[in-house]
Amino acid sequence: MSDSMKEVVESLDPVSRRLVPPNIDLGALVPLKTTLELRDNLSLGLAYVTRAPTRLTNDIVTIARALAGDDAAKNLPHLRRCSKPSDLPPHLKSEFMNEGNGRAIHTGKSNWLYILLGPKDEMPYDELLRGLVNVDGIRDDIFIGIIPVPLLAPTSQVQANMWSQQFWQTVYRKNNPLGPHPSNICRTTSVVSRDASIWMTLAHQIAKKSQKAGFGEPIGAVIIKRTVPGKSEAARGSGSKEDFAKADEAATISTSLELMNGDGATGDTTTTDSDSLDNVPIEHVAAETNMTIPETTNGVEGSNTYEDSTKPDSHESDTSALDPEAKETTQIVAIAADARWHQQTKTGQTGNPMAHAALRAISMVAQKLVRAEDRAKSEPGIMDFETFQDKPLLQDEALVFEAEHPCPDGYLCHELELYLTHEPCTMCAMAILHSRMGRIVFRHRMPLTGGMSSEDRGHDLCGASELCDRGPCGGGQGLGLHWRKELNWSMLGWEWETDDVERLTVDPHLHA
Numbered sequence: 287m288s289d290s291m292k293e294v295v296e297s298l299d300p301v302s303r304r305l306v307p308p309n310i311d312l313g314a315l316v317p318l319k320t321t322l323e324l325r326d327n328l329s330l331g332l333a334y335v336t337r338a339p340t341r342l343t344n345d346i347v348t349i350a351r352a353l354a355g356d357d358a359a360k361n362l363p364h365l366r367r368c369s370k371p372s373d374l375p376p377h378l379k380s381e382f383m384n385e386g387n388g389r390a391i392h393t394g395k396s397n398w399l400y401i402l403l404g405p406k407d408e409m410p411y412d413e414l415l416r417g418l419v420n421v422d423g424i425r426d427d428i429f430i431g432i433i434p435v436p437l438l439a440p441t442s443q444v445q446a447n448m449w450s451q452q453f454w455q456t457v458y459r460k461n462n463p464l465g466p467h468p469s470n471i472c473r474t475t476s477v478v479s480r481d482a483s484i485w486m487t488l489a490h491q492i493a494k495k496s497q498k499a500g501f502g503e504p505i506g507a508v509i510i511k512r513t514v515p516g517k518s519e520a521a522r523g524s525g526s527k528e529d530f531a532k533a534d535e536a537a538t539i540s541t542s543l544e545l546m547n548g549d550g551a552t553g554d555t556t557t558t559d560s561d562s563l564d565n566v567p568i569e570h571v572a573a574e575t576n577m578t579i580p581e582t583t584n585g586v587e588g589s590n591t592y593e594d595s596t597k598p599d600s601h602e603s604d605t606s607a608l609d610p611e612a613k614e615t616t617q618i619v620a621i622a623a624d625a626r627w628h629q630q631t632k633t634g635q636t637g638n639p640m641a642h643a644a645l646r647a648i649s650m651v652a653q654k655l656v657r658a659e660d661r662a663k664s665e666p667g668i669m670d671f672e673t674f675q676d677k678p679l680l681q682d683e684a685l686v687f688e689a690e691h692p693c694p695d696g697y698l699c700h701e702l703e704l705y706l707t708h709e710p711c712t713m714c715a716m717a718i719l720h721s722r723m724g725r726i727v728f729r730h731r732m733p734l735t736g737g738m739s740s741e742d743r744g745h746d747l748c749g750a751s752e753l754c755d756r757g758p759c760g761g762g763q764g765l766g767l768h769w770r771k772e773l774n775w776s777m778l779g780w781e782w783e784t785d786d787v788e789r790l791t792v793d794p795h796l797h798a
């Protein structure tokens with residue numbers, strides 16, 4: 287065991303420490319790709335542009351904003367709002383200068399600007415025209431052009447430069463609209479890799495014990511809480527979605543104007559907190575529970591997916607301000623194995639889906655929270671069959687279950703880390719997401735049934751040489767549920783790769 291790993295084990299509570307075997311097999315963490323990262327990100331749409339003397343720019347932007355609304359994405363924050371005629375891509379220049387009073391506008395001394403109004407689909411043409419007619423100074427010769435624009439932000443400076451030539455001036459904000467920010471992945475990977483092998487070893491251990499006991503498939507889950515000193519919840523989330531949108535809009539306009547004044551020629555606007563902007567998710571599951579769900583923008587930051595990457599050292603400095611000796615600590619919150627066959631007959635069945643390892647582990651966390659609140663227990667119903675199978679069945683599960691929750695505040699699994707022997711099925715993946723898990727690590731991919739990986743899945747992955755005797759199985763696209771823009775929570779995810787640990791083989795059709 288490496289020294290840093292020994293340190294982690296020694297800092298564990300006595301109960302958890304007893305579970306860790308003397309030998310830990312090492313594995314490497316490979317970050318999961320998102321669905322967007324694996325697909326083409328050049329999605330084009332049409333946008334309206336107009337032109338006006340510089341002094342009218344603000345009036346026109348106000349009209350455009352009123353039509354597009356505050357939704358950040360509809361204001362195309364990665365595209366410059368204004369462009370000098372000379373900065374237009376060549377094909378637009380030659381097209382626009384031949385329309386209306388274009389010739390005069392395209393002379394060197396012109397103080398006219400082209401202004402991007404917004405996506406065509408978001409603004410009714412009649413209303414746009416009505417708005418522009420009210421602006422003194424352009425009324426007599428209203429120009430409205432339609433141009434193709436990239437709808438998603440670029441992922442590199444090279445791409446931004448290319449799009450500036452092909453479409454419209456594009457700003458690269460050093461973020462990744464297609465997934466978690468690379469610097470965040472890098473930083474978090476180094477944190478998690480210090481002890482991931484310990485938790486994965488425990489997950490394997492419980493998986494084998496459950497299989498041996500005949501309770502379930504050899505699948506195991508471990509949930510841990512990592513406490514970074516000085517990193518308080520309150521310090522991380524502030525500002526509403528609207529604030530982000532407005533700050534960004536302001537930044538885009540001011541940068542455009544700076545550029546035209548010859549300043550800020552690098553086009554670097556990373557001083558704004560724009561990283562969060564493209565990815566502000568929509569909260570839509572809050573109603574299904576009466577527990578406190580972290581507020582949306584907090585959730586975004588809390589997920590570690592969208593931390594402000596422009597200040598990579600911010601939490602380190604917080605730490606030193608509080609207690610220079612304070613160290614990161616980790617505690618096991620739940621251990622659970624698959625128990626799908628407990629009280630079930632195996633013949634012709636898939637077992638009890640409620641007893642998948644991830645669901646049992648999450649349920650154990652929930653029970654600890656309820657216990658900490660000291661709520662009156664509801665009388666257990668009289669049932670022959672225990673649907674949820676969320677009481678500890680194995681000794682290791684019980685040991686951890688009986689220990690109190692290290693930090694029983696906040697929503698369910700908010701910011702906790704889940705270590706799984708197998709990629710969770712779609713059902714479990716969504717449950718993990720709904721529980722607000724912060725990070726997930728799993729070992730074996732389940733190409734036919736897993737919900738986390740984003741890679742396309744083949745039809746032949748069950749290993750059958752001919753057509754699978756279960757008929758056409760699997761296939762289709764990976765769902766990549768760990769990080770989807772359209773879902774209201776995201777987490778960082780990794781596969782844990784190792785050649786040193788015995789594989790826990792299950793049927794490829796199985797839903798883990």
Ligand SMILES: [Zn+2]
Pocket residue numbers: 642643644710711712713714715797798
């Ligand atoms: Zn499952």
